[in-house]
Structure formats: C-alpha cells, structure tokens
Amino acid sequence: MSKKALKVVVSIVVIAALIVSVFGLIQGNLTASASTKKTVKIKFLSNLPDRTSNQGKLEQMLIDSYMKANPNVKIEVEALQDEPYKQKFKVYVATNQMPDIFMVWGQPSFFLPVMKAGYAAEIKLDQIKGYGFKTSSLKDFMYNGKLYGLPRNTDFMVLYYNKGLFNKYKVKVPTTFNELLNAAKVFRKNGIAPIAINGKDKWILAILYQELVVKEGGDQKLIYDAISKKSVAKNQILLKAAKDLVNLVNVGGFQDAFVAADYGAANNLFAQEKAAMYYMGSWEVGMATNPNFSESFKKNVDVTYFPTITGGKGKKTDILAWHGGGYAVSASSKVKNEAMKLLLYMMHPTRWAKIGWQQGLVVPGQSWDKFMTGKETVLQKKLTQIFSSATSVSGTVWQDAFTPNFKTEAETLCQMLVAKAITPEKFLAKIEELAKLEVK
Amino acid sequence: MARESSFNKKSRIVLIIVLGLFSIGQLFPLVWLVDFSLCKSGDVYGANILKIPNPPQFINYYLAWRDGKIPQYFINSIIVNIVSVLLVVLFSLMMGYAFVRMEWKWSNKVLTYVLLGLMIPIHATLLPNFVIFRQLNMLDSYFALIIPYVAFSLPQAVFLMTGFIGSIPRALEESAIIDGCGIFRILFQIILPLSKPALVTVTVTTFLNTWNEFIMAATYLTSDKFRTLPFSVYNFAGQYASNYAVQFAVMTIVALPSLIVYIALNEQVTKGVTLGAVKG
Numbered sequence: 001m002s003k004k005a006l007k008v009v010v011s012i013v014v015i016a017a018l019i020v021s022v023f024g025l026i027q028g029n030l031t032a033s034a035s036t037k038k039t040v041k042i043k044f045l046s047n048l049p050d051r052t053s054n055q056g057k058l059e060q061m062l063i064d065s066y067m068k069a070n071p072n073v074k075i076e077v078e079a080l081q082d083e084p085y086k087q088k089f090k091v092y093v094a095t096n097q098m099p100d101i102f103m104v105w106g107q108p109s110f111f112l113p114v115m116k117a118g119y120a121a122e123i124k125l126d127q128i129k130g131y132g133f134k135t136s137s138l139k140d141f142m143y144n145g146k147l148y149g150l151p152r153n154t155d156f157m158v159l160y161y162n163k164g165l166f167n168k169y170k171v172k173v174p175t176t177f178n179e180l181l182n183a184a185k186v187f188r189k190n191g192i193a194p195i196a197i198n199g200k201d202k203w204i205l206a207i208l209y210q211e212l213v214v215k216e217g218g219d220q221k222l223i224y225d226a227i228s229k230k231s232v233a234k235n236q237i238l239l240k241a242a243k244d245l246v247n248l249v250n251v252g253g254f255q256d257a258f259v260a261a262d263y264g265a266a267n268n269l270f271a272q273e274k275a276a277m278y279y280m281g282s283w284e285v286g287m288a289t290n291p292n293f294s295e296s297f298k299k300n301v302d303v304t305y306f307p308t309i310t311g312g313k314g315k316k317t318d319i320l321a322w323h324g325g326g327y328a329v330s331a332s333s334k335v336k337n338e339a340m341k342l343l344l345y346m347m348h349p350t351r352w353a354k355i356g357w358q359q360g361l362v363v364p365g366q367s368w369d370k371f372m373t374g375k376e377t378v379l380q381k382k383l384t385q386i387f388s389s390a391t392s393v394s395g396t397v398w399q400d401a402f403t404p405n406f407k408t409e410a411e412t413l414c415q416m417l418v419a420k421a422i423t424p425e426k427f428l429a430k431i432e433e434l435a436k437l438e439v440k
Numbered sequence: 441m442a443r444e445s446s447f448n449k450k451s452r453i454v455l456i457i458v459l460g461l462f463s464i465g466q467l468f469p470l471v472w473l474v475d476f477s478l479c480k481s482g483d484v485y486g487a488n489i490l491k492i493p494n495p496p497q498f499i500n501y502y503l504a505w506r507d508g509k510i511p512q513y514f515i516n517s518i519i520v521n522i523v524s525v526l527l528v529v530l531f532s533l534m535m536g537y538a539f540v541r542m543e544w545k546w547s548n549k550v551l552t553y554v555l556l557g558l559m560i561p562i563h564a565t566l567l568p569n570f571v572i573f574r575q576l577n578m579l580d581s582y583f584a585l586i587i588p589y590v591a592f593s594l595p596q597a598v599f600l601m602t603g604f605i606g607s608i609p610r611a612l613e614e615s616a617i618i619d620g621c622g623i624f625r626i627l628f629q630i631i632l633p634l635s636k637p638a639l640v641t642v643t644v645t646t647f648l649n650t651w652n653e654f655i656m657a658a659t660y661l662t663s664d665k666f667r668t669l670p671f672s673v674y675n676f677a678g679q680y681a682s683n684y685a686v687q688f689a690v691m692t693i694v695a696l697p698s699l700i701v702y703i704a705l706n707e708q709v710t711k712g713v714t715l716g717a718v719k720g
Contacts, residue, residue, distance in 0.1 A: 049674045049675050052503075076662070077664075087566075094567055
C-alpha cells in the first residue's frame with residue numbers, strides 16, 4: 001500500500017516533468033521550422049487587448065489583412081492594457097529587447113525619452129507623402145527635425161450632453177460658463193448629476209483646467225509659456241481659471257463623490273441618463289452605437305463645444321486637441337524594413353483612417369472628410385464639424401508636455417484643487433515650485 | 441444556573457447575528473459578481489447595489505468563453521498550476537524534513553536564507569529574472585512561470601512544513617528505523633501521510649497565489665500561446681472603455697476553480713494552519 005503511494009508520487013512528478021518538456025520541445029520545434037522556411041516574424045506590442053471591438057478590432061483587422069497579402073510574414077501581437085503595457089515597455093527598454101513595432105503615446109512625457117535614446121527608427125517624410133497627416137499632428141512624434149512615429153487618432157475635448165434631460169427640465173444647452181453654472185443648479189435641484197467626470201483618473205481634471213485657461217486667456221500657448229518661464233503664481237488668467245474650476249465644484253457641477261469616480265463610473269452614469277453632461281474626448285464617438293447602452297440614451301446623446309467664459313478672451317472654437325496614441329518601429333529591429341512596411345500599410349489613409357471612420361471606431365489622425373458617407377451618426381457629424389471649425393488647437397496637453405514626473409505631480413495638484421485641499425493661490429504656487437524642479 | 445443559561449442564550453444570539461453579518465459581508469462580493477456578470481455592461485454603475493438582469497445576458501459568458509480564449513488559457517493555467525503545486529509540495533516536504541530532523545552544519549543558516557524569501561517583493565525580481573530567462577532562452581514557456589512560482593511559494597511552504605514536521609513524535613521514526621526503514625521510506629511512508637493537513641494547506645495557498653498571478657505572467661510571456669487565465673479579463677479592457685459585464689463573467693469563471701478547491705479542502709486547511717502554528 002505505502003509502496004504504492006510512493007510509486008504514485010514519483011510517477012506524477014515524472015509525468016508532470018514529461019508533459020512540460022514535451023511542450024517545451026514542441027515550442028522549440030515550431031520556432032526552428034519557422035526559421036528554416038524563411039518567414040519573417042514581426043513582433044507587435046499593442047496597448048489594445050480587446051481585439052473584438054473599437055480600436056483593437058481595427059488594429060487586428062489590418063494586421064490580418066497584411067498577413068493575408070504577405071503570406072511569408074507572421075505578425076505576433078502582444079497586447080497589454082495601459083498600466084501593464086507601460087511596465088512591460090520598461091522591461092523591454094531595460095533589456096534592449098524592443099519589439100519590432102510598438103505603440104507609443106505621442107507626448108513628451110512618454111515618447112521624448114524613447115526618441116532621445118534612439119530606440120525608434122526614423123520615418124522619412126516622403127514615405128508618408130499623400131497620407132494626409134498635418135504637420136502639426138506629427139509635431140510630438142518628431143525630435144531634432146526627424147520623424148519617429150505616426151499618430152493613430154485625433155483626440156479633442158468636447159461636452160457631451162443628454163438632449164432629453166435638457167428638454168425635460170427646460171434648460172438651455174450652455175454656451176457660456178455662467179449658463180453652465182445655472183444649468184448645474186437646475187439639474188442639482190432635480191436630483192440629476194450635472195456633469196459626469198472621472199475625477200479619480202486625475203488627467204481629466206488637468207485637461208479641464210487647461211480648457212478653462214484657454215477660454216479665459218484666448219491664448220493656447222499661455223499655460224505652456226507660464227510653466228516654461230516658471231512664472232505661474234502671479235499669472236491672473238491662470239488664477240482666474242483655477243477659481244472658475246473651484247466655482248464649478250462649489251455649485252455642485254459634478255456628480256457626488258466625483259473625485260472617487262473612475263472612467264467607467266463616469267461614463268456609465270452619463271449613459272444611464274443619470275447625468276446631463278459628460279466632459280470627455282472625441283474618442284467616445286462610439287457611444288451612439290454601443291449595444292450596451294439603452295435606445296433612449298442613444299437617441300438623446302449629443303455633443304457641443306465647451307462653453308466660453310463671459311469676459312474671457314477665448315472663443316468656443318479654440319479647442320484642446322492632440323494626437324495621443326501612435327506607432328513606432330524599433331531602431332534595433334532585425335526586420336526593420338518589414339516592420340516599416342507594415343506600419344505604412346496600416347496607416348495608409350484608405351485603411352486606418354477610412355475603415356476606422358466608416359465603421360465608427362475612431363476619429364482618425366489623418367484628414368477624414370473625404371471618407372464621409374453621409375451615414376454617420378449625429379456624434380460623428382457634430383464632432384467632424386467641431387474639429388473642422390477649430391480656430392486654434394492646443395497640441396499635447398500641458399501636463400504631458402514636460403517630464404513624466406511633472407505629469408504625475410501636476411495631476412495630483414489638480415485633484416487636490418477640486419477636492420479643496422488647497423486654495424487656487426496655493427495651487428499655482430505649487431505648480432510654480434514644480435516647474436522650477438522639473439522644467440529646465 | 442437559570443441566569444447563566446439565559447445569558448448563554450443571549451450571547452448565542454449576538455454571536456449568530458455577528459457571524460451572520462460577517463458571512464453576508466464575505467458572500468456579498470460573490471453574489472455581486474454573478475449578478476453583474478448577467479447584466480449589460482452599461483448597467484454596472486448605478487444607484488442599485490444589485491440589479492435584476494432583464495433579460496439575463498448569458499451572451500456575456502459566451503463572449504468570455506470565446507473572445508476571452510478561456511479554454512486555451514485554462515489549460516495553460518492548469519498545467520502551470522499543477523506542476524508548480526506538485527513541485528512546491530515535494531520540495532517543501534523534503535526541505536522541511538531536512539531542516540527539522542536531519543543534522544547538518546549549515547541547517548539553521550540555510551533555513552533562514554530560505555525564509556528570507558518571504559520578504560522579497562515580486563516587483564524587484566521582474567527585471568533580473570527577465571534578463572536571466574532571456575539568456576537561458578526560456579522566455580515564453582511554461583518554465584518561465586513555473587520556476588518563479590515555485591520559488592515564491594517555497595518560503596511560506598517551508599515555514600509551514602518545518603513547524604508541522606517538528607510536531608510529529610520522533611518515536612515513530614525511531615521505531616521505523618529499528619524496523620529497517622531507509623530515509624526515503626521514512627519520508628514518504630511515515631512523514632508524508634502524517635503531514636497531510638500541512639500539505640493540503642501548502643497546496644491550497646500555492647494554488648490560490650499562482651492561479652491569480654498576473655504581473656509575472658505579463659512580464660515573462662510574450663505570445664498568446666502560454667498565457668494564463670488572468671489575461672482573459674484584460675481581453676475585455678480597452679484604452680478608454682472596458683466591457684465590464686463580460687469581465688465579470690470572466691471573473692466568475694476564473695473564481696470557480698479556486699472556490700471549489702477551497703471548499704473541498706477547507707477543513708484540512710484550518711487544521712494545517714493551527715497544527716503548524718502551535719508546536720507540540
């Protein structure tokens with residue numbers, strides 16, 4: 001009996017070891033046979049793990065069609081969500097094992113160190129002739145006059161609102177900040193959250209603050225200049241904008257406990273028609289067709305400019321717009337040419353821009369007017385109109401325009417401001433201190 | 441006497457209420473998980489704590505199964521976990537015996553060294569391990585997970601086993617030796633059956649830790665082939681929007697095996713922990 005037990009233990013261990021080594025062998029064989037056939041293997045690192053909807057679907061579609069057109073190319077996608085993505089990216093950088101093609105955020109706080117260290121391969125400008133990229137959209141993917149990446153999308157901030165709720169409580173869609181404050185008071189009285197916002201995510205608060213600075217000052221450069229010159233604390237426009245933001249909090253402009261609400265919470269609050277407005281970017285264009293939301297919501301969702309401020313110099317058409325995510329090719333890749341071909345294939349205007357727009361998945365980084373079919377949703381049409389009527393755009397938002405550390409600290413300060421842990425004056429003083437430490 | 445029993449009754453009621461509240465608190469997340477796994481994704485955040493799914497969205501489970509690649513990841517998880525658990529059980533038993541019963545020069549120092557592993561944070565090891573695995577050409581394989589899983593589970597397992605084996609009367613082994621037992625027979629025929637409670641505890645804790653582990657898997661694996669179950673959840677996370685309801689469905693499916701393991705071995709675990717903790 002006990003001898004049996006011994007045999008069982010030993011045999012289980014042996015079997016387990018065998019299983020593992022067989023799998024190891026299979027794997028080894030696979031890679032060996034692949035290399036003898038001379039197929040090209042491209043490693044693709046993406047931040048879109050969901051391959052069945054939205055941008056992830058588009059990315060996978062283009063990759064599949066590329067492999068179909070080029071049977072000798074095998075593309076291995078590794079897709080991780082944002083935070084694990086950043087972690088893995090660091091590991092790859094530290095061990096000098098960059099994937100052949102990878103996603104980058106076109107912000108100095110992320111991409112500048114990558115370009116500086118020479119991890120990304122240069123893309124010649126005449127390679128993307130006729131691709132429809134505006135020079136301004138490539139600015140943050142360039143270093144020393146050379147281009148190292150291509151942006152996927154155009155991101156810009158707008159105010160989504162629920163037509164049904166505005167009609168029901170007879171509120172005018174706000175075009176000025178005062179109207180916004182008044183609207184907030186009416187919705188509060190009726191138990192509706194005025195603006196849904198994801199305050200836990202912090203970045204949105206920093207962007208909203210910049211929106212107010214632009215609407216107060218009418219100058220897109222103002223906030224960047226103030227920080228570069230480290231003269232923040234005494235700037236009256238920056239102070240006024242900070243006070244506006246606190247004012248909006250004071251009238252109950254955001255949902256209850258908005259500082260603790262994350263992206264999904266804010267989005268769902270709006271989609272369940274429990275909030276009248278939603279301050280978010282153009283990437284929410286898919287809300288109008290999302291099968292998870294009710295028909296009544298999809299009928300009522302609409303979008304407009306962020307209101308102007310009476311007495312402020314900014315126009316409603318001065319918008320915050322930038323190009324966030326994009327792709328770059330590794331400079332040390334062994335299949336650099338193939339990877340570059342893939343990148344140019346994907347970003348060809350008839351692919352990412354056209355297919356993405358017509359399926360309502362993205363607002364492309366290239367001009368998309370020529371791909372309009374007339375079958376667009378209300379959101380798609382209005383977003384196009386808002387963007388094409390822009391009189392000035394911001395480029396990379398202020399917190400992303402400097403170092404990674406600046407971003408973290410500045411965003412935290414914005415959260416402290418709306419949580420009223422610090423006064424507007426103290427907020428500006430702290431930003432100035434931070435600029436002195438982080439910005440050279 | 442009568443007063444005492446009425447006091448007992450009262451204290452019993454209080455006890456039942458407290459324990460009742462406690463179990464509601466413990467069970468609620470599970471109910472919540474199952475509840476929202478049947479709702480639409482847009483319903484997850486709302487005023488209601490629980491929501492009656494109308495109609496129940498069983499498609500979430502289908503999507504979880506298909507797009508979450510659960511069958512494939514499940515097999516990977518099973519392989520990695522079973523091998524890791526078996527190795528941890530075997531090694532901790534042998535090491536525990538060696539530290540407690542066998543006399544050798546560095547015994548105490550080596551035990552301290554092994555137990556030091558309890559204090560090492562996983563994140564500090566990610567980069568060096570990545571480099572080592574790459575040089576050994578072991579990235580993206582089952583070994584890349586099994587080896588660190590075993591290494592991280594061993595200190596705790598050895599800690600439990602040394603405590604437990606110490607509580608087994610030496611007389612048993614002495615008589616076995618008189619009967620002509622060798623060291624391996626003592627270990628596998630006498631110590632092994634007697635340490636069942638401790639071994640079950642080691643099995644369960646190792647299983648629960650490795651079953652849910654994500655960060656090491658995310659670092660050491662690059663292709664889809666060897667990914668384990670926690671990746672399924674991330675297959676429904678987008679840059680800005682996530683499909684929450686399907687994520688809930690995935691989590692329900694992923695939680696089931698650990699729940700079953702825990703329910704099946706629950707009694708042994710409690711025994712193993714207490715017996716290991718209080719010596720002799």
